[in-house]
Amino acid sequence: MQTRWTDRYAQRTQSMSSSLVRELLKLTAKPDIISFAGGLPAADLFPVARFQDACRRVLSEQGAEALQYSTTEGERPLREMIARHTSRYGIVVTIDNVLVTTGSQQALDLIGKVFINPGDHVLVERPTYLGALQAWNAYQAEYVSVDVDGDGMRTSGLAAALRRGPKFIYALPNFQNPTGATLSLERRRELVRTADECGVPIIEDDPYGQLRYEGEHIAPLVAIDAEHRGLTGTGYSGNVLYLSTFSKTLAPGLRLGWIIGPADVIQRLAQAKQGTDLHTSGLVQRVAYEVASGGFLDQHVRVLRPAYKTRRDAMLSAMSRAFPQGVTWTVPAGGLFIWAQMPASIDATELLKEALAENVAFVPGAAFHADGSGRNTMRLNFTNMTPQRIDEGIVRLGRAIARALDRVTAPPAAPSQPVR
Amino acid sequence: MQTRWTDRYAQRTQSMSSSLVRELLKLTAKPDIISFAGGLPAADLFPVARFQDACRRVLSEQGAEALQYSTTEGERPLREMIARHTSRYGIVVTIDNVLVTTGSQQALDLIGKVFINPGDHVLVERPTYLGALQAWNAYQAEYVSVDVDGDGMRTSGLAAALRRGPKFIYALPNFQNPTGATLSLERRRELVRTADECGVPIIEDDPYGQLRYEGEHIAPLVAIDAEHRGLTGTGYSGNVLYLSTFSKTLAPGLRLGWIIGPADVIQRLAQAKQGTDLHTSGLVQRVAYEVASGGFLDQHVRVLRPAYKTRRDAMLSAMSRAFPQGVTWTVPAGGLFIWAQMPASIDATELLKEALAENVAFVPGAAFHADGSGRNTMRLNFTNMTPQRIDEGIVRLGRAIARALDRVTAPPAAPSQPVR
Numbered sequence A, B: 001m002q003t004r005w006t007d008r009y010a011q012r013t014q015s016m017s018s019s020l021v022r023e024l025l026k027l028t029a030k031p032d033i034i035s036f037a038g039g040l041p042a043a044d045l046f047p048v049a050r051f052q053d054a055c056r057r058v059l060s061e062q063g064a065e066a067l068q069y070s071t072t073e074g075e076r077p078l079r080e081m082i083a084r085h086t087s088r089y090g091i092v093v094t095i096d097n098v099l100v101t102t103g104s105q106q107a108l109d110l111i112g113k114v115f116i117n118p119g120d121h122v123l124v125e126r127p128t129y130l131g132a133l134q135a136w137n138a139y140q141a142e143y144v145s146v147d148v149d150g151d152g153m154r155t156s157g158l159a160a161a162l163r164r165g166p167k168f169i170y171a172l173p174n175f176q177n178p179t180g181a182t183l184s185l186e187r188r189r190e191l192v193r194t195a196d197e198c199g200v201p202i203i204e205d206d207p208y209g210q211l212r213y214e215g216e217h218i219a220p221l222v223a224i225d226a227e228h229r230g231l232t233g234t235g236y237s238g239n240v241l242y243l244s245t246f247s248k249t250l251a252p253g254l255r256l257g258w259i260i261g262p263a264d265v266i267q268r269l270a271q272a273k274q275g276t277d278l279h280t281s282g283l284v285q286r287v288a289y290e291v292a293s294g295g296f297l298d299q300h301v302r303v304l305r306p307a308y309k310t311r312r313d314a315m316l317s318a319m320s321r322a323f324p325q326g327v328t329w330t331v332p333a334g335g336l337f338i339w340a341q342m343p344a345s346i347d348a349t350e351l352l353k354e355a356l357a358e359n360v361a362f363v364p365g366a367a368f369h370a371d372g373s374g375r376n377t378m379r380l381n382f383t384n385m386t387p388q389r390i391d392e393g394i395v396r397l398g399r400a401i402a403r404a405l406d407r408v409t410a411p412p413a414a415p416s417q418p419v420r
Helices: A011-015 A020-027 A048-067 A076-087 A103-115 A130-137 A155-162 A185-198 A221-228 A263-277 A282-292 A296-322 A348-357 A387-409 B011-015 B020-027 B048-067 B076-087 B103-115 B130-137 B155-162 B185-198 B221-228 B263-277 B282-292 B296-322 B348-357 B387-409
Strands: A098-101 A121-126 A142-149 A168-171 A202-205 A240-245 A257-260 A337-341 A377-381 B098-101 B121-126 B142-149 B168-171 B202-205 B240-245 B257-260 B337-341 B377-381
Touching: A011 B263, A048 A282, A048 B048, A076 A098, A076 A257, A076 A282, A098 A103, A098 A263, A103 A130, A103 A202, A103 A240, A103 A257, A103 A263, A103 B263, A121 A130, A121 A155, A130 B263, A142 A155, A155 A185, A168 A185, A185 A202, A185 A221, A202 A221, A221 A240, A263 B011, A263 B103, A263 B130, A282 A296, A282 B282, A296 A337, A296 A387, A348 A377, A348 A387, B048 B282, B076 B098, B076 B257, B076 B282, B098 B103, B098 B263, B103 B130, B103 B202, B103 B240, B103 B257, B103 B263, B121 B130, B121 B155, B142 B155, B155 B185, B168 B185, B185 B202, B185 B221, B202 B221, B221 B240, B282 B296, B296 B337, B296 B387, B348 B377, B348 B387
Parallel strands: A121 A142, A121 A168, A168 A202, A202 A240, B121 B142, B121 B168, B168 B202, B202 B240
Antiparallel strands: A098 A257, A240 A257, A337 A377, B098 B257, B240 B257, B337 B377
């Protein structure tokens, strides 16, 4: 609808579009739909009682402070805890390296605000997290893509892509959204070395790192970078901005994430945050600190891992039984997602309509591709559902895929003969 | 400090600067400083017990939903409540006219994102809220200023300023930050009419409207606009975006505000919000709804008004006794601030150093002027302090002003005579 406001929108709004995932979340709120669409953690595993205790304690002991205005950088105890946790990766992080954000999504927005001029290129994985594309489209970013395989970003393609002069590299090394792929240690080292040689910074997005279901933890890029440059002193000052969040380990409803980076960059990002939302809710920060402290965060992650592993396994097993031949998928060692590739003849957006008729939903993969490719791919979330529901949903989805395949492989119907 | 990151910052960061108010808030955290600097509500009046009840209820009855991802537009019951409250002003508002934001500051940021191209002009009051300048500087806005007097924006200057072609008009009609001035009904009508004739939208920022200490409520611009265009149907579709917040009536630590506007603009702003922080904390939204519902919001505002009036009166009375001749100030009918003008010879930023030596703080007025004028002005907050502390602080500040005045009016010291 054209209104008096329409011709006043800024040019950048032309690159904004509603996220398909979020529109789908609306569509799939009906209880009879089995939705593999959202990147939702299991609501039945939220530590609600612990949140109740924390709220009671924060409001009775520090109610006035929690409800008053606070500092842009974040509450000191929380920043100290985040610094301590990050230091376990073998890097020296102080609170001056930590900015608390209103979810990881705000971290992406602030990075766009501080670094991206219209037309600047960003190096992303193909496919990559669509929320990052959405955040940076608003700053009129362009993209250079590097393919992802079973070992994560194909670093062999890095040097060529860097010749396009991207402002920074955006990497999701652990259980990547959407493919679930994990960047191997060897490739992490190559990525850090190449980025350093070319003088291009790295944004490392790590919402899922704690959710590993098998295999050994691999050092994050920020730690490999610190080692690479021999940083041993106080305060990280290297080539990586490291992003994480409580959304997948505690609860997304908090909207609580953080950025780790060199102190001067953190200061600049905090300046940008001031104009954006002044600060993140102090009540939420204090409650999250109380919930996470005393070792609870680690303890809770140890509860989540086996539960999510069971769900992943249920989905993989159901896919083996119910999906037609010609469909392939990833086996993620952690995180929230399985990524499926269908025969080239299938358009996943068309398939979604068919799937919704079967009361099952997923996210078509094209939205995760900066260059619009990936039309025959889809992302499936396995954490927000019981194994029984997963099994039922995959059976329904298998039926929808089979029907779509039948249709494209069936010979075209013979033209009806005119009556003579 | 120049680092490898510095030359990668986007051009827009040159227009970002750290807000003086927020830097001052850091400086003035020492307990022995009496700070009139921040725009802080009274922490001792926060309804902490009510928040405790609300947290308990929300987490026990809807814990999983409150902690899960939510919709970008905001929680439905809260949007309905906001629509209902706004409808009391005599306009028909539905939930499609409401976007929940992470504080009013995010509303300003989203408006900048959706409307401001680099170099676009915004019509602001002189002086105006510095947080708006900060939000829009990041989108490289330019400004046209219209003076404020005791009756608010001088609408006689409007037509000339509109000839500069501003993208929108930014107005704070009630107890303006920083002057405390209130736009008269006659001027409100003129502003709405002129804006409509020129086809320029209005952003109406109203964080303090509920906090009136004397005189009659005046209709907001959004209601006058609806009347002006004869909008009587369902859903507001006029020329005004109306902003408000719970920060001054419940608690700023929630970071909870909202935008009322035409449904198509609300949709576009929600699209921008998706990429910015996905959504505002559902836990906070549900808790705020529980706190505010059942008539509590109105009831609590009736507690705040007399308490804040007493503090305002204490400050006005102390200023009459303790401030030197030649200083003048406003008498606000509501809100949080008194605005003082000193003789032209005084630089308020210099004075602040003197004042900090006396353990008292305020905000120098220049920061509220888009054109850098106002160096002899200051903003004083009266809500965050007991009358006794206000009195003591104003006495200290009076001493600092008197000393500064003595120095500029004293004849220059005679040069010392060389010993012969």
